[in-house]
Amino acid sequence: xxxxxxxMTNEELVVIGQDGACCPGLSAAPLDEDRAVELARVFxxxxxxxxxxxxxxxASRGEGGEVxxxxxxxxxxxxxxxxSHHLKLLRQAGLIDCERRGTWVxxxxxxxxxxxxxxxxxxxxxxAGAPPEGLPS
Amino acid sequence: xxxxxxxMTNEELVVIGQDGACCPGLSAAPLDEDRAVELARVFxxxxxxxxxxxxxxxASRGEGGEVxxxxxxxxxxxxxxxxSHHLKLLRQAGLIDCERRGTWVxxxxxxxxxxxxxxxxxxxxxxAGAPPEGLPS
DNA sequence: AGCTTGCATTGATGAACGTCAATACAGGCC
DNA sequence: GGCCTGTATTGACGTTCATCAATGCAAGCT
Numbered sequence: 001x002x003x004x005x006x007x008m009t010n011e012e013l014v015v016i017g018q019d020g021a022c023c024p025g026l027s028a029a030p031l032d033e034d035r036a037v038e039l040a041r042v043f044x045x046x047x048x049x050x051x052x053x054x055x056x057x058x059a060s061r062g063e064g065g066e067v068x069x070x071x072x073x074x075x076x077x078x079x080x081x082x083x084s085h086h087l088k089l090l091r092q093a094g095l096i097d098c099e100r101r102g103t104w105v106x107x108x109x110x111x112x113x114x115x116x117x118x119x120x121x122x123x124x125x126x127x128a129g130a131p132p133e134g135l136p137s
Numbered sequence: 138x139x140x141x142x143x144x145m146t147n148e149e150l151v152v153i154g155q156d157g158a159c160c161p162g163l164s165a166a167p168l169d170e171d172r173a174v175e176l177a178r179v180f181x182x183x184x185x186x187x188x189x190x191x192x193x194x195x196a197s198r199g200e201g202g203e204v205x206x207x208x209x210x211x212x213x214x215x216x217x218x219x220x221s222h223h224l225k226l227l228r229q230a231g232l233i234d235c236e237r238r239g240t241w242v243x244x245x246x247x248x249x250x251x252x253x254x255x256x257x258x259x260x261x262x263x264x265a266g267a268p269p270e271g272l273p274s
Numbered sequence: 275a276g277c278t279t280g281c282a283t284t285g286a287t288g289a290a291c292g293t294c295a296a297t298a299c300a301g302g303c304c
Numbered sequence: 305g306g307c308c309t310g311t312a313t314t315g316a317c318g319t320t321c322a323t324c325a326a327t328g329c330a331a332g333c334t
Contacts, residue, residue: 026193030212031194043181048177051177069280073281079324080282088283102330105281114164121258185292206311216294217310237300242311
């Protein structure tokens with residue numbers, strides 16, 4: 001698990017897991033309560049226009065790409081603390097991580113998270129028919 | 138658009154579109170404000186444990202499958218109105234639809250919605266490198 | 275040291291949300 | 305018609321959320 005910042009309390013989720021397909025899939029079988037709670041936290045993090053745009057701006061940098069907060073903040077018609085707050089929520093949801101380098105802080109999308117989330121939603125893979133063949137992950 | 142119930146006001150979203158891949162994809166390019174607002178509504182609908190479980194129970198029926206509300210309600214430790222409310226939110230998000238048949242009301246997942254949502258999240262498809270070759274969808 | 279810039283945290287406020295009891299509505303059955 | 309069952313809607317209440325101004329902290333500068 002990679003939180004490279006000490007001065008921030010690390011409350012990241014591990015829901016989507018670092019490896020494998022996190023869980024059976026939405027359509028595979030009725031979700032049990034605990035997994036529903038964990039996964040809902042991730043979707044809730046994406047359930048805000050600002051956070052979706054933040055995710056998109058960061059994810060657009062591609063694998064290994066980073067974005068400086070100083071690029072993110074002015075892109076929104078919001079106060080700096082509010083943007084910072086949304087970034088924190090995305091981080092707590094286990095979607096992104098950050099690192100301070102000198103004066104600036106850089107954010108990136110945790111590798112594989114989006115693909116695993118997508119896999120969870122996809123019905124084709126989880127259907128009874130096809131075997132769980134090798135996913136990109 | 139398929140709302141087969143007249144007595145309910147139809148406020149379904151069309152965000153995820155009935156055909157095609159809805160939009161460039163989260164990682165393709167920074168999401169514009171309008172699309173972010175629309176998509177956030179869908180993710181917000183999934184951002185609650187109860188609604189996620191409801192979706193899962195309905196989606197587990199597979200393509201064309203339906204679930205009677207009378208099966209959904211007792212599965213939760215909630216009042217009937219609350220479950221009904223969550224179903225309404227999922228419907229307004231454009232994720233499910235329903236139909237009354239006699240005394241009972243049946244819900245199903247709108248076809249393709251989950252796969253399109255998954256496609257929106259997937260990075261592989263939208264990356265600059267690979268051509269958009271045929272996905273399982 | 276002091277100043278400045280970039281970002282996170284705190285505390286407050288109004289809006290949105292999840293929940294319930296009560297009620298309304300639709301359809302089947304007597 | 306009247307009654308009963310299943311589901312949606314209404315209205316209220318407490319909690320969570322998004323937002324801001326003010327403040328705090330880290331790092332670079334002079």
